[in-house]
Amino acid sequence: MKLVSEQASRRNVFFSLGLFQFLTFVRRGVFYTFMINYLFILMRAVTSTAMLGTLNMISSALGQNLLWGKISDRYKLRTKLIMIGESIAGFAYLGVFFLHRCLIDGGNSFAAGLSIIFGLSLLEFFWSMSDIGWATLLTDVTTLQTRGTVVGILNFVASLGRMVGIIYAGFLYHDGNGFQQGTIFYIVTAMLFTGATIMWLTSRFTKETATAEHVQSKEGNIGSEVEDALAHKNESVYRWFLISLIIIVLGAASVSQVFLLFLNLPEGLNASDPEMSLILTAWTVGGMVASLLSGRLADKFGRAMVILVGLFLAVLTPIFYGSSHSVLAMALVYSLNGISFWTIQTVGFALVGDLTPVERRGRLLSRYNTVMALSWGPAGLLIGGPIADFQTGSLGFPAQIAYVNCFLVSSLIVGFGAMVFFLKVMKRMKVKLND
Secondary structure, three states: OHHHHHHHHHHHHHHHHHHHHHHHHHHHHHHHHHHHHHHHHOOOHHHHHHHHHHHHHHHHHHHHHHHHHHHHHHOOOOHHHHHHHHHHHHHHHHHHHHHHHHHHHHHOOHHHHHHHHHHHHHHHHHHHHHHHHHHHHHHHHOOOOOOHHHHHHHHHHHHHHHHHHHHHHHHHHHHHHHOOOOHHHHHHHHHHHHHHHHHHHHHHHHHHHHHHHHHHHHOOOOHHHHHHHHHHHHHHHHHHHHHHHHHHHHHHHOOOOHHHHHOOOOOOOOOOOHHHHHHHHHHHHHHHHHHHHHHHHHHOHHHHHHHHHHHHHHHHHHHHHHHOOOOHHHHHHHHHHHHHHHHHHHHHHHHHHOOHHHHHHHHHHHHHHHHHEEEEEEOHHHHHHHHHHHHHHHOOHHOOHHHHHHHHHHHHHHHHHHHHHHHHHHHOOOOOHHH
């Protein structure tokens, strides 16, 4: 009877996690798909709009590493951090909307744009408690044998939610009116409070599930023994994995903005808006497939080997951007890039979960979240943008050649990160994580 109760609790937890993940990525798709476009309407400056992702990343990193990770470890808070973070965000979104609307009504659109950027960045410091709560909760309720599969399924749900959000954003945006009139802000706020409610319901089941995992560990489960051994003996593996991941993420994300410009460039692909949509959708579909398959493969054949396949695709695909002369060819190549990104993210999270001991899980996952957040803006701001501008501004290269060279640099950087991963991570992994 007790076993049935524990299994029911697990099912309830995973259902709640899936529902929360879907809602989260619908919200992100609705809000962020056109946010940069709206900020440009208000501020008329590309550099200023690029501050949003960078400042958000810095604020999130500070919150997680200085405060929330430590609180999570000390008080073992998981669902409560998510509930509080989502609730704070709900009220803050309303505050940001009314402040920016007052500035617009006062005739200062640039200040209105800044209020959104700095308001959301300040919020991110507190909202990041939800990120660390989610990461630690997901790691707590999964085991070594199933973590890759569960994370893969949830990432598939995330990709599906993102697509739904992007579709709705197209109907809600209305050349900026969706933001200016508050429609998008109100919808996102409702989703945030709904997410907090889902986590409140989840908190009723997580304690029983966590206790069941603890009992399983004490009974001598071989997977738990391996997990404990990794936690104490492979800290160097964790550090080197993060170092390699920093290089990989910076290299892969450095051309995100350049790639979009290349698609529209007459000398580049010269794609229309519907054709661009097709290419970007192909990336998401590739990621959905990778999320479902990579987690299962990682559980079966080992994390490191599957990550290496993802890295191979991450190195290879940017090389073919410049030689893809049709929309279908580019869609195929970009779908492979989506496969690489979501393979690395899915299996990378599972690997980090395997290597983090429970007593330090919040702090260590904070570092992983910070590394992955480098893709939000800093990579393009620090690497891709300057390299492209230097070639076109100082060297006089045509934009098409400059962008293709950026793609090649991206491949080289990711290749270097892959070598670090192979030499410093795979070589040091003395225990098969999937055993």
